[in-house]
Amino acid sequence: MHDTLAAAHPLTLLFAFALVASLTLKLWLAGRQVRHVARHRAAVPAAFAETVSLAQHQKAADYTVAKLRLGLLATAFSSAVLLGWTLLGGLDALNGLLRETVQPLLGDLGYQLALLAAFALIGGLLDLPFDLYSTFRVEQRFGFNRMTVRLWLADAAKGLLLALLLGGPLAAAVLWIMGSTGGLWWLWAWCAWTGFQLLMLVLYPTVIAPLFNRFQPLPDESLKARVQALMQRCGFAAKGLFVMDGSRRSGHANAYFTGLGAAKRVVFFDTLLNRLTPDEVEAVLAHELGHFKHRHVQKRMVVIFGFSLAALALLGWLSAQPWFYAALGVAPNLDAPNDALALLMFGLVLPVFSTFVTPLASRSSRRHEFQADAFACAQADGRDLARALLKLHEDNAGTLTPDPLYARFYYSHPPAAERLAALPRPA
Template structure:
């Protein structure tokens, strides 16, 4: 009879090694491809993108890719340390023998989750700091002071505790008390939590980090309002966010749920685009709603999370799931927090290999939203806006095609504008 624990250890190790090699291979291709095309602007963009901007985008892309390889290697080593090298088991055993069990089974499990989160967060801090204050700073994107960064860290950590801890505690209680179908109840709790966050984010959570003021440009406001009425879209309000206090990157988005939806423009976006281009970008976002992309993504997320909870429900009762990952489950106490942590550590290893399918679907949605925007506004405005955003965000014009297929949720500029050109010509003729 096969040793299920050993088989799972080998499967986990193979997935870790294959994922690491794949990520390194793709990153190497991206670095090499971008570097090879650094010194010449693609002919289709030669009239609009300067060589200096193209080279900045190439250097930014290469810098991020090289740093990403370092992060990937560290993450793989850390995962190995938590699992097969005994890190999570040692942490769990230390907490079990700390006397917390005298206060019930839930407290040591919450302590394990909090301790794991704290240690993991501290180990990730150097990478976050370097990315923000070295790479983003070097290319002129970071606008945050260390004081603001620290304030964000404290606020997000406290928010995570206030909002997340009760939900996790409830899920752990369900795991121990709701019988064999606990995972179905836990999934329901998780979905309700996610929907609640969607409702609370615009008015409660986001204002903790940024200032939002009503759009005061009356001409632009009238133009945007007319566009939304033409598209049959209602929003709670139009707001401008002070994104420039953190980054020079520009964006616009819809937030909220149901009647609480609101349109948010980064102040950086309004500085970079003219009214027609802002209109076109907003029309693109409206295209996502028109094609029900948001609903489709939510349904997909609900379905995948249901499958995930069902899988966790089965794995949490299998001894080999723990021992195969270097952890000794308790024979008398609860192992629910261990199961949650191991599941969160292992699932990304295997889901990584289906990420190209999700990226492809996302790119398809972007093409559909572009087509909708061209039908509702001047397509030339959308093309000009995208070119400005690609340039201002230092997005490379020459990514590696395989890297794009695997990772890009948005089409690269050449594909996107290539699809748009015949649509623009047909609507303007």
């Protein structure tokens, strides 16, 4: 009867249609990107002919194609796994097993936490081959990987420990809220989740990040003086300027702001400082300060918090509907809470539908990048920013010839040609 209901309910058909449509769209866009990049591999675009060598251009093309091909396999596999968890009964079977074995021993809360943990562990194991192949084959092949197996295992162990120490209490708190605060549980759960996210913004730079990387005060006094003068002009205060040993794990370069309030800090990858001149570092930092000046981070946080509130409100209604479970291949519990089950099902289904709003988020992000670039040109030399971006594209092997439609759908940063066209031409 359960299978018949799942096959007949409109939500089953809607989910199946959305899953097939999102998978088809992702594969089609990735295929376009592969073909477009491969088709333009033989020649450097005219706009970059004087600044990018053919060898660099071809390396970027090959790197892009290699990542996309692995991504195609990962996307198809994850869609199959999602189908297995839902309509093919995988989550239902896992839930039944733990309900029979764990609930009598650990009670309702223990059983629900075990369900969340088992699901996360199985999901991590299923994703493991792709992560390993990406790190030790694709990144290694193109000279970006600096990680050893020992370091990878240490990072994995630390990540698992953090998940238990931080995620476990959060999950327990949300489950308690769902079972104890009535019909408006979703509002209180949102408050708990939002508070946790804000707490992580404070704890991450000072407690969590140092578990994985070494952070040292910026040693170059002249560069430090330039950076501090720039931040003072822009009205930005940070707790410190730090250099991170990004080269321990990767050859990619970056710089970023992190933290909240008094915990804000500026972090430079050592690979970035080794590659760019002081003028170019200042221009890159000016770009990051542009995000601060335009309040891009705060705006994104408001959007994320608003979306999460709407999502939890929807889950608050769906979790009380028996058909929500049955239509997605899961029999709701009759003698145990359904809260963990509802969280998992919603977490599985929501990304399928959110695929179709990806272009909106990408467009907003690209607009923010143009605004930050314009701010950087007002605070530093735009030609330095252009030179820095060219070097970063080279170091990160970013393709100069993306498929326009793929870029519009996915790119959070403007394609290199569009971005550099808006900047003064480097000498």
